[in-house]
Amino acid sequence: MALINTHRDGEEYLTTTADLTDYLDEWKTTGRRDGTGAELAAVRAVRPLLRAVWEADDGSPRAARINALLDGAAWRPYLTSHAEMAEWHLHPNSPEAPVADRLMAECGLAFVDVMRMDEEQRLRICAAQDCTAVLVDFSRNRSKRFCDTGNCGNREHVAAYRARKRA
Numbered sequence: 467m468a469l470i471n472t473h474r475d476g477e478e479y480l481t482t483t484a485d486l487t488d489y490l491d492e493w494k495t496t497g498r499r500d501g502t503g504a505e506l507a508a509v510r511a512v513r514p515l516l517r518a519v520w521e522a523d524d525g526s527p528r529a530a531r532i533n534a535l536l537d538g539a540a541w542r543p544y545l546t547s548h549a550e551m552a553e554w555h556l557h558p559n560s561p562e563a564p565v566a567d568r569l570m571a572e573c574g575l576a577f578v579d580v581m582r583m584d585e586e587q588r589l590r591i592c593a594a595q596d597c598t599a600v601l602v603d604f605s606r607n608r609s610k611r612f613c614d615t616g617n618c619g620n621r622e623h624v625a626a627y628r629a630r631k632r633a
């Protein structure tokens with residue numbers, strides 16, 4: 467989700483290799499990092515594939531898009547433990563796989579879990595009129611409508627309040 471939101475509302479937030487390094491550090495992404503423009507371009511190319519999953523209107527098209535994401539990831543399961551997670555666990559790629567492949571495979575597997583748990587309705591696009599960010603609704607009653615990227619909920623509520631006061 468955060469990767470998709472690095473390009474929203476016509477603005478690019480992943481412009482340099484330093485931005486990519488900051489993003490990968492923030493999300494504690496382990497493994498190989500090349501720090502090149504080609505790597506940045508490859509990671510940016512993953513975003514439309516992820517967004518396509520959010521924009522699918524029901525199970526079959528969404529599953530096809532998830533399968534396409536997994537097909538493009540060149541994944542090979544890799545059993546590991548490391549400082550960030552000491553217990554043994556499975557990564558979809560070795561740490562030496564390109565970061566774009568690792569991101570695609572990890573996101574694809576997360577989407578698989580969402581589908582298997584029949585929770586696709588939690589994948590949403592922000593309801594603010596001027597926002598295209600995506601979100602995952604983790605609320606208990608599945609009522610989250612606005613993203614956390616630009617104070618959208620607050621802006622929409624203030625606008626509605628002002629419109630009611632004018633009326």
